[in-house]
Amino acid sequence: MWSGGFLSSEIQGVVEQARDENKELFDQLYRVNDYALSIQRRLVVEPEDVQGLVVATFFSRTINSVQASVILLERGLSSQAKVVLRAAMESLFGLRACLDSEFCERLVVADAVKRKKHFRKAEQLVQRGVVPDADGVLTEDSLAQIEADIAETNSRDLTTADIAKAAGLHDWYLGVYAMFSASVHTTVRDLTEYMLVGDNGEIAGLTNSPDLKASAGLLICSIEQMLMAATAAAAYFGFDHMGYWEREHEALRLLVEKEQAK
Structure with a gap:
């Protein structure tokens, strides 16, 4: 995959294919990313505001991790993208949980x-x-x-489950986070994506080629995390966000329905 440089002609072709096949999802993701960055540029936190510093840094960590996962998705590295998205989720849990000052203090001293x-x-x-x-x-x-x-x-x-519950995202912890953990811990089931299976169901060989099959679902997860992080930070720092949340959440719902109909 790396012959001829990191971005070989094969990878460049995958990048173009990934963007073409999921153009609407990428468009929304870039739009929400711009919104998140606009919030980040407006943040003003006083050094003595511990809660504000924790919320702001969790926010920055979340959007940076989601951005990293998108770079991986563009190159067809879906398993690696799951690893980074799981890390982004931990930051997102912390961000939303620390909107509560009492819990934020518990997290800091832990x-x-x-x-x-x-x-x-x-x-x-x-x-x-x-x-x-x-x-x-x-x-x-x-x-x-x-x-x-x-x-x-x-x-x-405090466990990750504790923080997810405080964030109101325990369902995400039980579902998406748990599924992505298979990629983090390299379970046997996760390794099956490197196997080529023939029509007879038998293993025909091994592959390390880019994989775009999971791109749409992972892009949807990326958008949701970025949107939740951006609106949580906006809420904490007093920026108007409800209209944006409703508008983008509805746009995402329509894209999810379109994907499900394929």
Whole structure:
């Protein structure tokens, strides 16, 4: 696939085909992306506004991840696009959940619990001689400070499911997020897309060619995530967004119906 450069003639042909076959979806995605970027350019967050900083950074992370997934989709890398879209979903969950100030505070202080887990894992690697503690950061004083932070804030770990529920997107967690996890963890079922199956149902060979079969569904997922992220950020920062949400959501509904009718 990479012979002759990253964008070989084969890949360039796939890019053109992907855009042609899903022109209306790409058009809406680019439109929503422009809207999201216009919001990002208007954001003003004071350094002491922790909630605002968390919402703004989750928003930026979400739209950047969706943009990355679209680049992959244009090249027919659907499995890799699912990996990035799942990451985008985690940012989207955090963004929407942190519209609630109380939950945002819980999420921020939960970082100390994760720091302790990472400390213990790194400690095991050092003890086993896998890596050296070159900077001398794995000290008892460092661990004591982390534990003091946990005790002071009474922080508890939050799972992705917890954050998705707080975001009002638990159905997304149970459905789309779970399905995309197969690509993240490279399950056996996910590997079937690299197999060529003959008419008799037997495996005829292996392939690493671009795949456009899943492009429409993944583009729809990209649009939905970008739209939810943009309108959530607009709502938090006080920008008028309801008219835009209703208009673009209706446009997406019509495109979904058109895809289902194919």
